[in-house]
Amino acid sequence: MLTDVYTSLQLLLRWIxxxxxxxxxxHLYFFNFVNVPFQAVLSADMKKVVNPQLLGRAFWWFRWTAxxxxxxxxxxxxxxxxYTPGVGFGPSDLWRTADGMTGRAMWISLGMLLGFGMWANVWFVIWPAQKKILTAVRDGQPVDPALPKRALKVSRANAYLxxxxxxxxxxxxxxxxxxxxSAIVAIALGLVAIWWAIGQSSSAGTDIATPPSAKT
Ligand code: HEM
Incomplete structure (x- = not known):
């Protein structure tokens, strides 16, 4: 019974x-694959109307779900x-056996290291920079040119991670x-997938906005 509750709680946490x-x-992919090329076609006046409204909302979902x-x-x-039910806190059998650290633990350590880096980038670099950028755009103030560069670089890094x-x-x-x-292949495949998507992003889905007749 106790184990059932414990397992159900894990499923709930996994789902959340x-x-x-x-x-x-x-949202990270929306920013990288859609918004970066989209911003290039907006005038300063349009940015003032669109960005605080659209990106202010998007960044709320982005940072809080992170x-x-x-x-x-x-x-x-x-x-x-x-934790092991009935035993208490300490490395469980999933973390290590008599032979040492398990493969499962190594995989999740890799995933968590990268996930934690992404989370820190959101909270300590991307959002602080974007908050300043969006506030300046809303108020018609000049934006420190270092800010969008830093935000883009770190957002790209997060996409790759x-x-x-x-x-x-x-x-x-x-x-x-x-x-x-396997780890090298997984890392390489993950990086190539993002590199491919970023490569597509300047032209993907532009056929309606820019029909063939409008292209020079
Ligand atoms: C921010 C730091 C993160 C931490 C500390 C973390 C931690 C974990 C842990 C402990 C597991 C369970 C692994 C196991 O069953 O052995 C897991 C699974 C998973 N996580 Fe994360 N994670 C993070 C970020 C992310 C992100 C950004 C995503 C993106 C969608 C994600 C998606 C998943 C998925 C899909 C599973 C597998 C669920 C399953 O196979 O049942 N995680 N994570």
């Missing part, structure tokens, strides 16, 4: 974690790897043992 993670990373993802992930980690991070989240439960070749 993935639900919030989808919203967070969905927080929920992180907290639920941390609790899930504690329940799975750092997200590809390998997702392998680190999925492999513990759905792959099995950790080995260095």
């Amino acid at each position: 974690h993935v639900f919030a993670g989808i919203i967070w990373v969905g 927080m929920v993802t992180f907290i639920a992930g941390f609790l899930l980690f504690t329940m799975l790897y750092m 997200s590809g390998p991070m997702l392998f680190g989240m999925l492999a513990p439960n759905h792959f099995g043992g950790f080995d260095i070749v």
